[in-house]
Amino acid sequence: MGEPAESFNIDSELTVVQEAAQLITEDVDLDQSIRRILRLLSHLHGLNRGRVLLAEGNDPKKLITIRYSYGLTSEEIKKGRYVAGEGVTGYVYKTGKIALVQDIDEEEKYLTRAVFRNVLPNEMVAYIAVPIFWGKKTIGVLAVHRLRKRKRPFQRDITLLKVIATLIGQGLRIEEMVAARTADLESKNQLLINKMESRGAAHGIIGQSPLLQEAVQQAFLVAPTNTNVLLQGESGTGKELFARMIHIASARSGGAFVSINCAAIPNSLIESELFGYERGAFTGAVSTKIGRMELASGGTLFLDEIGDLELALQAKLLRVIEYKTIQRVGGTKDIAVDIRIVSASHKNLQLAVQDSQFRLDLFYRLNVFPLRIPALRERGGDIRLLAQHFLNKSNGEFSKEMKFNSDALAALERYAWPGNVRQLENVIKRLLLLSDSRLIDGHLVEDVLAHEISSETLISHTVHNTEPGASPGDVRPYMKVVSDEVGEIQEALRRQRGNKTRAAMSLGLTPRQLTYRMIKLKIKNE
Ligand SMILES: Nc1ncnc2c1ncn2[C@@H]1O[C@H](COP(=O)(O)OP(=O)(O)OP(=O)(O)O)[C@@H](O)[C@H]1O
Ligand SMILES: [Mg+2]
Numbered sequence: 085m086g087e088p089a090e091s092f093n094i095d096s097e098l099t100v101v102q103e104a105a106q107l108i109t110e111d112v113d114l115d116q117s118i119r120r121i122l123r124l125l126s127h128l129h130g131l132n133r134g135r136v137l138l139a140e141g142n143d144p145k146k147l148i149t150i151r152y153s154y155g156l157t158s159e160e161i162k163k164g165r166y167v168a169g170e171g172v173t174g175y176v177y178k179t180g181k182i183a184l185v186q187d188i189d190e191e192e193k194y195l196t197r198a199v200f201r202n203v204l205p206n207e208m209v210a211y212i213a214v215p216i217f218w219g220k221k222t223i224g225v226l227a228v229h230r231l232r233k234r235k236r237p238f239q240r241d242i243t244l245l246k247v248i249a250t251l252i253g254q255g256l257r258i259e260e261m262v263a264a265r266t267a268d269l270e271s272k273n274q275l276l277i278n279k280m281e282s283r284g285a286a287h288g289i290i291g292q293s294p295l296l297q298e299a300v301q302q303a304f305l306v307a308p309t310n311t312n313v314l315l316q317g318e319s320g321t322g323k324e325l326f327a328r329m330i331h332i333a334s335a336r337s338g339g340a341f342v343s344i345n346c347a348a349i350p351n352s353l354i355e356s357e358l359f360g361y362e363r364g365a366f367t368g369a370v371s372t373k374i375g376r377m378e379l380a381s382g383g384t385l386f387l388d389e390i391g392d393l394e395l396a397l398q399a400k401l402l403r404v405i406e407y408k409t410i411q412r413v414g415g416t417k418d419i420a421v422d423i424r425i426v427s428a429s430h431k432n433l434q435l436a437v438q439d440s441q442f443r444l445d446l447f448y449r450l451n452v453f454p455l456r457i458p459a460l461r462e463r464g465g466d467i468r469l470l471a472q473h474f475l476n477k478s479n480g481e482f483s484k485e486m487k488f489n490s491d492a493l494a495a496l497e498r499y500a501w502p503g504n505v506r507q508l509e510n511v512i513k514r515l516l517l518l519s520d521s522r523l524i525d526g527h528l529v530e531d532v533l534a535h536e537i538s539s540e541t542l543i544s545h546t547v548h549n550t551e552p553g554a555s556p557g558d559v560r561p562y563m564k565v566v567s568d569e570v571g572e573i574q575e576a577l578r579r580q581r582g583n584k585t586r587a588a589m590s591l592g593l594t595p596r597q598l599t600y601r602m603i604k605l606k607i608k609n610e
Contacts, residue, residue: 096128097244104248108255113521115152118252122154125248131228131241133199135164136216136252137173138224148177148224156198164198171195173225176213180222182246184238185211188229199229208232214245216253226252287329289322290473291466295458299326306453307333312405314390314450315428317457320506323428324388326457330426331384339383342376347389354397356413365414377410381421390450391431391442402446425450460501460508467497470505474512475524486516491526499533511536518585531580531589570605573598582609 103124107117122134135153139146150156150164166174172183172193185191187208189201194211213227226249230241284291284300291297306313307330315323324343331341344357356365360375377385387393393401404410405425409418427450436442460467471493479486488496492515501507514532515524573591580586588598602609 097240100124100128100244101247101251104251108251108258114255114259117255118152119154121248121252122152125228125244126154129230129236129241129244130234131212131230131245134226134228135161135198136224136226137164137166137177138216138256139177146177148173150198151224160198166195166197171197172211173213173227176215176225176227177222180215180217182215182242183211183213184242186238187232204229205231210238212238212241212245214242214249216249216256218253218257223253223256284329287325287332289325289329290470291463292469293458293463293466296463296466299455299457300329302453302455303330304333306330306455308335309453310424311452312425312427312450313453313455314433315426315455315457316433317428317430318459318502318504319430320504321457321459322505323430323457324386326455327384327386327388327426327428331386334384334424336383336424339381340379341384341386342380343386343388344376345388347392351394351397354393355400358397359400359410359412361413362415365412369414372412375410375412377404377421377423378419380423383423385423385425387425387427387450389429390427391429391433391436395441395443398443398446402443402449405446405449460504467499467501467508468493470508471496471512474509475516478513478516482516484516484522486519486522486524488524489526492524492529495526495529495533499536507536518589520583520585528586528589531586535589569601570607573602573605573607577607577609584609 100121104117104121107120108114118136122136125131125134133153133155135150135156137148138151139148146168148166148168150161153161153164156164164173166177168174168178172185172191172195175181175193176183185194188194188196188204188211189208191211208231210230210232211227212230213225215222216224216226226245228241228245284297289296289300291300303313303326313327313330315326317323327343328341331337344354346354349357356373356375358375358377360373360378361369363369363372387401404421404423407418408422409420411418433442433447433451437444437447460470471488475486475488478484496508496511503510511532515528518532519525519528573587576587576590577584580590584598585595588595591598593601601607
């Protein structure tokens with residue numbers, strides 16, 4: 085460890101204190117922060133082999149051990165254990181007083197326990213130890229070595245160390261608070277997980293809210309019957325998950341679960357997909373193809389977004405339900421099928437019936453058992469549960485160990501989730517990738533959600549605008565016209581304390597876009 089240039093410079097003291105204050109209050113990783121502070125003390129002020137000793141739990145012997153250090157070997161760290169009152173360090177811990185040993189070779193009480201004398205410079209070495217307080221109680225000791233001969237008055241070192249010890253005490257407090265809160269959340273989470281061991285959970289359906297539980301129970305009641313089920317619910321509420329659960333819980337689980345998304349496949353192709361075709365039925369039909377209805381025979385046919393099925397096909401579907409037979413396209417033979425239909429729609433099918441977009445007779449056939457899947461915003465505490473569930477899942481996927489603090493969970497709960505569970509899942513993934521600390525906090529959640537709102541507004545306005553009577557004046561453009569872009573970017577950076585990723589999120593930009601604009605507009609990140 086080299087000795088730094090002799091300095092009485094108040095600036096370098098301020099540097100250490102400012103750095104320390106910032107590290108302690110802003111960084112979640114206290115371990116690293118304290119090590120960096122000890123490193124600064126050594127490099128800027130020659131206060132070497134800094135160590136922070138803390139009490140071990142509720143030990144009746146009041147043992148203190150080295151918890152953080154800089155410039156000590158792991159052997160030395162292990163040896164640095166003192167009972168209250170033992171040696172100089174133990175004395176400081178017991179009395180809460182400061183100890184200054186000007187020459188360790190002359191002090192009887194100095195034990196030379198952690199660091200052997202021959203490791204230290206062959207000249208007069210001093211030892212300074214100050215208490216770390218928690219309120220009025222001494223919880224530990226901050227101690228350093230320095231060369232006796234340095235011109236810097238001891239009093240300045242002591243003052244500096246006292247300030248640093250206060251900051252470290254503060255940091256430990258914050259850490260304990262966070263740990264307590266995290267432990268609290270974890271135990272609550274565990275409680276919820278235990279409660280969640282319900283039947284729905286076995287099928288990946290997470291949620292404890294009464295509305296969801298009711299839907300799950302109804303699904304289980306209807307599953308073993310052969311009735312057709314119509315699942316209605318907003319986009320992303322879990323309709324497909326329910327459809328699969330109904331299949332698995334039914335007597336048909338040995339058969340296939342076959343699904344077709346009527347909104348994703350052009351109507352011209354749906355017919356041959358559903359019914360299959362005979363060889364030569366049309367150009368390109370080089371061999372016979374079995375349709376999905378035949379494949380689903382003995383199992384379950386899931387007709388997703390049934391509201392998008394055109395009227396001609398609705399008539400054909402109705403025929404299948406009534407006669408329990410199909411004909412392949414280009415064929416004449418009736419083929420018996422035994423299917424149970426679970427259909428789903430995010431549109432209100434009753435309204436479609438009123439608008440003559442959907443056949444009433446087919447609606448009745450499909451809607452033998454209506455099941456409404458609640459929107460996430462109607463599902464009370466489920467947001468927390470699902471957020472934790474998706475966090476665990478993503479942690480596994482990305483090999484991370486992120487946690488939410490309680491502000492983060494509160495912010496997630498306040499949000500309306502127009503895209504429901506799917507949106508929540510995506511947001512959690514994004515949070516995990518954007519957070520630069522292990523604790524996902526409320527600020528980051530709010531930034532990410534602010535960005536969500538703008539894209540959702542865009543969607544809802546586009547939809548709005550196609551409705552009769554909506555004047556173009558109702559529509560607020562998504563990208564607002566920025567008159568003071570420089571000011572806006574600077575303000576965003578200031579609010580996010582220079583964190584570009586967060587600033588970018590709050591502006592609805594990607595970090596790359598922000599960097600590009602900053603270069604273009606010659607904005608410095610100060
Ligand atoms: N209760 C739930 N527990 C756990 N995951 C869920 C739950 N509900 C939905 N999901 C997950 O959310 C995503 C969306 O679910 P799903 O595709 O079933 O919704 P959907 O209602 O069919 O949506 P859309 O109408 O957009 O097709 C899936 O990844 C699904 O696994
Ligand atoms: Mg779906």
